[in-house]
Amino acid sequence: MDTLKNGGEILDEFFSKIEQLEGVDSDLAMALKDLYQKDKLSDKNITNALNDLRTGNE
Amino acid sequence: MIYVQAMNNIKLKELSIKGLRGVKTDLIIPFEEKSMVLYGDNGSGKSSIADALEWFYHNKIDHLSGTEIGRNGLEAMRHSALNDNDEGLCNIKFNKKDLDCNKKLLVKKGSLNVEKDNKCEEFEDYILKSLNENLIIRHKNVSEFIVAPLGERLNQLSEIIGFSKVTDTKRLLNKVYKDLDKKLKQSGFESIIQSNQQTLISNLQQNVVSQDQFISAINSLLEKYKLTDKIDSLSGIGLIIDKLKKPVNQDKITTIGVLEQLLNLIVGFSDRLNSIISDYAKFATQYNKVIEDTVSLSNLNLVELLTTGERIITPQVNDLTNCPLCLSDISGVTLLSTIQQRLTSLNKLKKDKQFLETLKAESVNQVQEEINNLKIPLNQPQLKQEIFSEIRNSTINLGVNLKYIKDAFEKANFTASVPEKIILPNKDTCSEIQLGIQNILKKLKLELADNSQTDLIVKLQSSVTAYQEIIKQRVIQKKIILQRDSFEIICNEFGKRQKEGLDAFFNLFSSQINDYYVFMNPGESVENIKLIPVETEDEITGLTIQFDFFDNQVSPPHKYLSESHLNCLGLAFFLASVKAFNKINKFFILDDVISSFDSNHRKRFLDLLSEKFNDYQIILLTHENHFFDYAKVVAKMKGWNVASFKWDTERGTYLSEAKKDLIERIENKLNRGETDKLGNDIREFLEHLCKEIASNIEAKFTFRYNDRNEERMSPELLNEIKSKVDKCSKGDHGIKQIIEPLFLRTLLSNFIGNRDSHDNSFVPSMGDFKAFWKDVMDIQKVFLCNDCKKFLSISFYAEDTKEIKCKCGKIHFGWQK
Numbered sequence: 001m002d003t004l005k006n007g008g009e010i011l012d013e014f015f016s017k018i019e020q021l022e023g024v025d026s027d028l029a030m031a032l033k034d035l036y037q038k039d040k041l042s043d044k045n046i047t048n049a050l051n052d053l054r055t056g057n058e
Numbered sequence: 059m060i061y062v063q064a065m066n067n068i069k070l071k072e073l074s075i076k077g078l079r080g081v082k083t084d085l086i087i088p089f090e091e092k093s094m095v096l097y098g099d100n101g102s103g104k105s106s107i108a109d110a111l112e113w114f115y116h117n118k119i120d121h122l123s124g125t126e127i128g129r130n131g132l133e134a135m136r137h138s139a140l141n142d143n144d145e146g147l148c149n150i151k152f153n154k155k156d157l158d159c160n161k162k163l164l165v166k167k168g169s170l171n172v173e174k175d176n177k178c179e180e181f182e183d184y185i186l187k188s189l190n191e192n193l194i195i196r197h198k199n200v201s202e203f204i205v206a207p208l209g210e211r212l213n214q215l216s217e218i219i220g221f222s223k224v225t226d227t228k229r230l231l232n233k234v235y236k237d238l239d240k241k242l243k244q245s246g247f248e249s250i251i252q253s254n255q256q257t258l259i260s261n262l263q264q265n266v267v268s269q270d271q272f273i274s275a276i277n278s279l280l281e282k283y284k285l286t287d288k289i290d291s292l293s294g295i296g297l298i299i300d301k302l303k304k305p306v307n308q309d310k311i312t313t314i315g316v317l318e319q320l321l322n323l324i325v326g327f328s329d330r331l332n333s334i335i336s337d338y339a340k341f342a343t344q345y346n347k348v349i350e351d352t353v354s355l356s357n358l359n360l361v362e363l364l365t366t367g368e369r370i371i372t373p374q375v376n377d378l379t380n381c382p383l384c385l386s387d388i389s390g391v392t393l394l395s396t397i398q399q400r401l402t403s404l405n406k407l408k409k410d411k412q413f414l415e416t417l418k419a420e421s422v423n424q425v426q427e428e429i430n431n432l433k434i435p436l437n438q439p440q441l442k443q444e445i446f447s448e449i450r451n452s453t454i455n456l457g458v459n460l461k462y463i464k465d466a467f468e469k470a471n472f473t474a475s476v477p478e479k480i481i482l483p484n485k486d487t488c489s490e491i492q493l494g495i496q497n498i499l500k501k502l503k504l505e506l507a508d509n510s511q512t513d514l515i516v517k518l519q520s521s522v523t524a525y526q527e528i529i530k531q532r533v534i535q536k537k538i539i540l541q542r543d544s545f546e547i548i549c550n551e552f553g554k555r556q557k558e559g560l561d562a563f564f565n566l567f568s569s570q571i572n573d574y575y576v577f578m579n580p581g582e583s584v585e586n587i588k589l590i591p592v593e594t595e596d597e598i599t600g601l602t603i604q605f606d607f608f609d610n611q612v613s614p615p616h617k618y619l620s621e622s623h624l625n626c627l628g629l630a631f632f633l634a635s636v637k638a639f640n641k642i643n644k645f646f647i648l649d650d651v652i653s654s655f656d657s658n659h660r661k662r663f664l665d666l667l668s669e670k671f672n673d674y675q676i677i678l679l680t681h682e683n684h685f686f687d688y689a690k691v692v693a694k695m696k697g698w699n700v701a702s703f704k705w706d707t708e709r710g711t712y713l714s715e716a717k718k719d720l721i722e723r724i725e726n727k728l729n730r731g732e733t734d735k736l737g738n739d740i741r742e743f744l745e746h747l748c749k750e751i752a753s754n755i756e757a758k759f760t761f762r763y764n765d766r767n768e769e770r771m772s773p774e775l776l777n778e779i780k781s782k783v784d785k786c787s788k789g790d791h792g793i794k795q796i797i798e799p800l801f802l803r804t805l806l807s808n809f810i811g812n813r814d815s816h817d818n819s820f821v822p823s824m825g826d827f828k829a830f831w832k833d834v835m836d837i838q839k840v841f842l843c844n845d846c847k848k849f850l851s852i853s854f855y856a857e858d859t860k861e862i863k864c865k866c867g868k869i870h871f872g873w874q875k
Contacts, residue, residue, distance in 0.1 A: 006190075006639055007221040010559045014552060021551055024544040032548075041227065046234050054537045 011036070027053055065184060067644045069153045069675040077137045077146035078113070078163065079106035080711045087701070087713060091153050093676040095693045097686040098703030103711030104679045108194050108649040109135070110148040114161055115188050117172065121198070133170065135163055157184055184642065191640040192632060196649040200628035202372075204603065204615050212601040215589075221563075224556050225598065231549050238542035244333045246326025247535040253325040253492075254524040254531075257318070260500075261517040261524070272525050276518070283514045295522050299515055307509075310502050311516055313440040317502075318523060320435040320453070321495045327456065328488040330428065334463055335480055337421055342478040345414050345470050354407050355472060361404050368397050391617055406594070411472065418467050425464040432457050446498070452491045455484035560598070564589050567634055572605075574630035574670070578662045579623065583608045587627070603627075622654045629663065633671070645675035652685060660685045664692050672696070720746070728828060736827050737809055741772060744810070744834050748775035751841045754851035755862065757782040772810045776801055788860065788872030793850075796840055804833050843869045 005013070015036040019029035031049040035041045069091040075081045080103025087094070087107070098104035112119050113135055136146045146163035159176035203215075215221070258266050262275040269292070276295060277288050287298055349355070371378065371394050378390030388396075432453060435441060441450055459482045470476045503520075507513040572587040585606050590613075592600035604613040612618055615627055629651060636646050652660045660682070667676055676698075680686055693700045705711050720743050727736045752759070757778045780801050787794035804810065808820040809830050822830075841850050843864035848854070854863040855875065862873035 005559055005562070007224040007559075008190075010224055010555055011227060014555050018548065021547055023547045025540050028541055028544050029548075041230065043230060043233060046230070047237070050234075050238070050541055053541070054534060 025053075065154070065180075065642055067153070068157065068184070068642055069645050070677070071151040071153055072149075073107065073110070073151075074149040075106060075110045075147070077140045077144050078135055078148060079103065079109045079137065080705065081106045081110075082137050082139060083712070085711055085713060088699075089675065089677070090699065091675060093674070093678070093693070093696065093698040095678045095680070095686065095689040095698060095700050096703060097680055097683075097701070098711075099705075100681050102681070102703040102705040104681070104703045105196070105649055106711055107677070107679060108196060108647050111150075111647060112194055113163075114148050114150060114159075115185060115193065121196070136170070156180055187642050191643050192635045192646065193640070193643060194647045194649065195629070195632045195651060197651050197653050200632070200651055201616075201621070201624040202628065203631050204624050204627050212591075212598060215601060221560065224559065228549075228552055228556055231545065231552055235542065235545040235549050238538060238545055240333075242535070242538050242542055244330045245535070245538070246329040247531050249325045249329060250322055250531050251528050253321060254527045257524040258521055258528075260503075261521045266525065266528075272521075276521065279514070279517060279521075283510060285514075292522065292525075295518055299518055302511055302515055307506060307512060309440070310506055311512070311519065314499060314502055314516060314520065315523070316435055316438045316440045317495050317499055318520065320441070320449075321492065321499070322527060323431060323435065324453070324456075324488055324491050324495065327428075328486065331456075331459070331486070331488070334421065334425060334428075334460075335482075337417075338463060338466060338480050339478060341414065341417055341421065341467070342470070342476050342480075344410070346475045346478060348407065348410050348414060349472060349475050351407065354404060355411070358404060358408055358411070361401065361408060364397055364401050364404070368394065368401065371397065402600075414470070418470055422464055422467050425460050425467070429457055429460045429464070432460070449491055449494045449498070452487040452494070455487060456491075459484050459486075560591065563638075564591065567638060570634040570637060571627070571630045574633050574666060575627055577666045577670075578626050578630070578659055580662070584619070584623070586611075587630075622656065622659065625651070625654050626659065626663075633666075636671075636674070644673065645677065647677040647679070649679045650681060652680065652682065657684060661688055664689055668692050668696050724831060728824075728831060731824055733822070733824060733827060737822065737830075740827070740831055740834060741810060744772045744804075744837075745775065747834065747838055747841075748772055748779060750849055751837075752779050752782075754841070754849040754853075755779065755782055755786075756852050773805060776805055786862075786873050786875065788874050793840065793862075793871040793873075797837065800833055800837050800840070804830075804837065807833070841869075 015033050018024065018033050019026050021029065028050070031053060032041070032046070035045050035049060070089040071091055072089060073087045075085045076083065085106075087096075096104055096107070109119050119135065140146065142165045147160060149158075149160040151158045156178065157176070157180070159174050159181060161172065161174040164171055164173065255265060258264075258272075258275075262279055264275055266272045266275055273289055273291070273294075280287055280289075280298070285298070287301070289295055289298065367383070370382070371390060374390060378388075378393060380387050381393055436450065436453055436457075440446075462483055463480060466476065466480055503513070503516060506516050568588040571589070572585065575587055576582075576585060587603065587605040590602050590604050591598045592602055602613050603615050604611060605615065606612075607618050616624060619627065640646070652663055655663065664685075667678075678689060680689065690700050692698070701713050703711055703713060720739060724736065724739050724743060727733070727739070751757075752775055759774075759778055780797070783794050783797055807830055808822065808826070842848070843850075843866060845868050846864055846866035848865035850862050850864055850869055850871070852862065852875070854865055854867075855861070855873065856863060856870075859870075860872060860874065861870045863870040
């Protein structure tokens with residue numbers, strides 16, 4: 001049972017290493033990681049972050 | 059976060075409760091970080107322990123949080139006999155001192171207030187994290203998970219393991235991916251790029267694929283107009299334009315700019331419009347399918363009623379024989395199953411409706427954005443000239459088409475069906491507008507061509523605008539592709555992790571539940587217990603519990619198992635949850651959980667705890683005598699603490715102390731001359747002593763059922779011991795002769811006599827207390843060896859000398875068995 005991860009641990013682990021996923025834009029990965037760590041991962045916030053990345057606002 | 063990572067193995071050192079639930083005066087439980095078996099009759103207030111702990115962590119008590127008791131059960135937390143000035147408190151000392159906290163419930167200005175003295179971040183973090191751990195289970199909650207409906211069971215489990223958050227995140231990531239993909243398809247990048255490339259070809263007589271090529275083409279143009287200037291960067295074009303004289307027809311140049319802006323909008327418009335129309339068709343098909351079931355739609359408001367009914371029926375599913383609402387004959391299981399089927403179907407409809415409502419809102423917003431975009435060039439004064447009336451009207455018609463689509467979406471308000479195909483009031487004139495704009499642009503440019511200087515400026519401006527637009531569109535397109543592709547990878551990876559996590563969870567968790575259940579029920583016909591996720595459209599919507607029952611795979615458990623077995627399964631689930639998810643706390647409380655078990659299952663349960671949870675601090679509360687007796691044996695072997703609760707009107711719930719502590723308290727009071735409750739304390743000690751003597755010399759008592767056995771008082775015990783000694787004592791100077799005066803004095807003492815003597819009018823002096831205590835201690839000296847600390851016992855009987863002895867033999871008396 002020691003290896004069993006709860007939902008929070010799965011999310012923590014996934015987002016902590018998201019920038020290491022091959023083929024994923026590192027800026028986008030960092031933006032998602034930042035939103036997750038601030039507990040602000042929502043549709044609106046992700047869309048805004050993607051817009052900012054496209055227009056160069058950070 | 060930082061603190062909790064370093065925090066684990068938290069155990070209870072001491073719990074003090076005062077003025078809460080059944081506890082009136084100080085109740086101190088010295089857990090000493092060890093497991094503890096606590097016995098108390100029904101009504102002795104032992105559940106006050108679980109209540110106080112639940113309140114300490116959750117600030118409420120679930121079973122007191124109904125509508126009849128105000129403020130999350132807080133009103134019922136305080137002991138009913140407290141005055142407004144009295145505080146209710148729960149003070150917990152942990153094996154980690156920084157977490158010690160005294161939480162108070164007090165009345166301030168007529169209302170109940172909660173205060174705690176530990177306000178440090180570490181403590182707050184600890185409480186927050188502990189909320190997700192499984193610390194308390196009560197008898198009435200044991201089988202809740204097992205008999206819960208599919209969806210509710212999933213919700214309960216999701217709550218414990220936090221998987222609902224994973225599912226929500228997966229849904230969110232997928233939505234962003236789909237939105238990016240849609241944006242990429244609808245933005246018409248290729249059409250815009252192609253249109254601007256045509257502008258470049260028209261101005262520069264060649265296609266351009268790189269910046270170098272563009273600069274070279276501009277230099278060729280400058281050369282053609284006999285200019286000696288050359289550029290080596292894009293900014294050089296601006297300098298050249300500034301150097302040239304002001305154009306004679308600034309209006310025409312501005313108009314060309316506005317028309318090119320409109321052209322860029324129109325070029326991608328057709329693609330976007332077709333995509334919106336296609337979205338509408340898909341929406342309308344799904345919408346009409348949902349609207350077909352008008353009866354179910356109008357019944358959606360019953361979901362709340364059915365959910366409440368399901369919640370009420372679930373705990374009594376095995377006892378119901380008719381519907382509580384209409385009283386028709388139906389078994390609880392059939393009724394519950396019917397309600398659940400109905401709820402599943404209505405919830406699916408509700409979800410479909412919500413999905414369509416979101417799709418509708420998003421589509422309406424998108425159409426409105428297109429309408430707004432069209433208004434920008436249309437509002438430019440240049441386009442209000444007569445010459446542009448055709449283009450203008452056609453563009454307005456595009457807006458009318460958009461408004462028509464927007465209205466079509468808005469008409470879908472779940473009252474009537476909508477047309478599945480949209481027929482626009484104006485035919486698609488995009489290509490005509492595009493052609494019209496291109497013709498006018500050509501004409502305007504030709505007019506300007508008469509003035510070579512102006513012509514050159516127009517060409518330069520137009521080229522640089524077109525080139526920059528191409529670059530801009532390519533950059534945006536590239537970025538969106540990168541984002542979409544990144545999200546595709548993220549979604550796939552996340553899906554894999556979610557599946558791996560869930561598979562690992564269900565496999566391990568099921569196997570753990572199975573192991574615990576089978577441990578408690580060896581050789582029975584239930585095995586291979588599994589939690590099986592119920593999936594609908596790639597999403598888990600429920601959980602069922604499946605198992606092999608006489609070699610057949612069956613489900614759900616409450617259809618096949620007895621109440622006792624359901625409780626076993628519930629406990630197995632709780633214990634598996636403790637192992638799996640309690641990462642910080644290494645203790646848990648079991649409040650009267652074995653009531654429905656037979657003696658064999660109770661023993662198996664204790665064996666399970668002592669074998670598999672040896673490293674946990676277990677607080678085991680029970681009102682069952684036989685179970686307590688067996689638990690005491692296990693406790694002795696394992697080094698657990700044991701204590702009993704008692705209750706009286708004066709103190710409320712209190713802990714019956716260990717003999718050693720009681721002697722210390724009595725002697726302290728005697729030394730300090732404190733008479734308060736001293737008589738009670740000595741009587742309690744005498745009862746302890748008599749029970750041990752009686753047990754060791756095997757004094758026989760009249761049979762009584764469980765609880766009443768514990769109620770035997772000192773006079774009855776002393777009389778039975780005396781009878782046994784009278785019968786068995788041998789010789790003229792035996793034990794009989796020694797104890798006779800002692801027993802007589804004690805039995806005739808004003809301190810005892812009958813159970814009501816506690817309330818008689820006798821007011822003892824300190825001398826009376828000392829004399830009574832001396833007699834009690836003398837009785838102890840006769841039966842308890844000061845060297846080996848063992849009582850005279852039949853187990854140390856010497857057949858050869860016919861003597862009863864202590865273990866070391868120092869005390870011995872002639873005895874006829």
